[in-house]
Amino acid sequence: MANVTHLRWKLEVPDPQEEALCAWLEEGGSSAFYREADPPRACYAYFPPDQAPPEPTGLAAFPGVRLLEAETFGDEDWLAKSREGFGAFDVGTRFHVRPLWEDTPGPADRLDLVVNPGLAFGTGGHETTRLCMELLEELAAAGRLKGPILDIGAGTGILSLAAFLLGGRDLLAFDIDPDCGPAMTELMALNAHLLKGARPYDSFVGTLDHPQVRGPYPGLLANILLETIQELLPRMAEVAAPGGWLVASGILAERTDEALVSLVSHGFKPEKVLKEGEWIAVLAVREP
Template identity: 30%
Template structure:
């Protein structure tokens, strides 16, 4: 069987959304070639030796996926082009947006991307481990098993790693958590393993929900987490002590319209996925709804901001 490698050069902002488009088209895995991440590995000391040079241009990310060459391929490629164009119309920058395709002979390509993902410790306690690697937890470490070929969200991206560090501080035993735009379910799983009693994980894209459920069961926290489809919190009932929204700025801004009905009076909103240029927009939207900044972190051009209702 032959495969079509579909590749797009795009922005950090659009990476997650394009990965979701590929997943919707039937790609079982997505490869993200991020020069910032490669630079981090080179300078981290985790490799004994590498002849890969430090990248000086880090703005362009290459996202790749593999689709079978069959009668459906042309339609899928047209759909991909249309969905990328719609991202631009919704204000998400995808430049340079260069799309290319390359036909490959049948090979075990589904395993080749595994060399890019290894056990990582993005927080003080949380360890993210791919399902094919072995790892023995040390001291008070909490291990989360995840197959990054399933859906976007592995903990290595700055937006997710900042959320993980904050969750280690925010999650208290017995609390209720809403995870809006759950992606792979990684943040819900971490909240459960940190002691949250109940978590509602929702995503607008119902095609990822089966994958989320599989990741939850892989980590044995299905008794704590319920999964569902929802446009923000429209299909979420009750109020939470903590709401997580690792999405994009425009969606977070919309979230404030629904927040009072779903966040306890002394509850906390943890947001991420906000590019530097949109930080003020999000903070201003929060202030207009009576929410103030409690904590603000930044990494690699992204912001993670914690909000609470002002007195």
């Protein structure tokens, strides 16, 4: 049997270019993309055997992006290559995140979250996810995780799972991407050791106008893109309870002012901004 050859690009990607580059790579046939959590935080894009990659000259459209290495490898190396660059790490004061192939549990004083990198956005490895989890810790410590809570664009459901483990209840998570349905189910299965038979949240594939979205919600999570947040803010304002909180991320730090103005104009008063690298997360409160 002929050996099937895969292709992996190793890239240097400035944070402000990541979003646009991901979209370009996906259009060009990339089947997976991720950034290393630790410095130098290289990015990797994978192309399946039946897919010709885009012309590397197209990378010139993204300032600062460089193709560091293009590597081909066979089926027998696929698993090992896909696991490179993703190790365990701590988030905030309560969480330890590790990939499913790492068997060593985290410290006993941390919640040991197991993820499958690459299934869908939201494995804890991106700054925005970590910032949201840190804000959830603060909300929990202040007794503000009372449900119901709506997770908008939930990806794998990691933020809903984190909120549940921190004491949040009556959580509803959704995403428009059909792949996120199985990804949420798998995340629950991977963390059965923490859930002990409990179902942390309900979920569906759809939009913010879905009939399951009822409200009013004392808590909203939206780790998506700023443009999407801006589009959804009028509807978020409708379903948010007066005095309820919104954790919003997926926002580049260079667009902080724009994000805060958008929130205020729709009745969400910013309470706190956390920053890591080139990204921020905002905790805001729905004004009565």
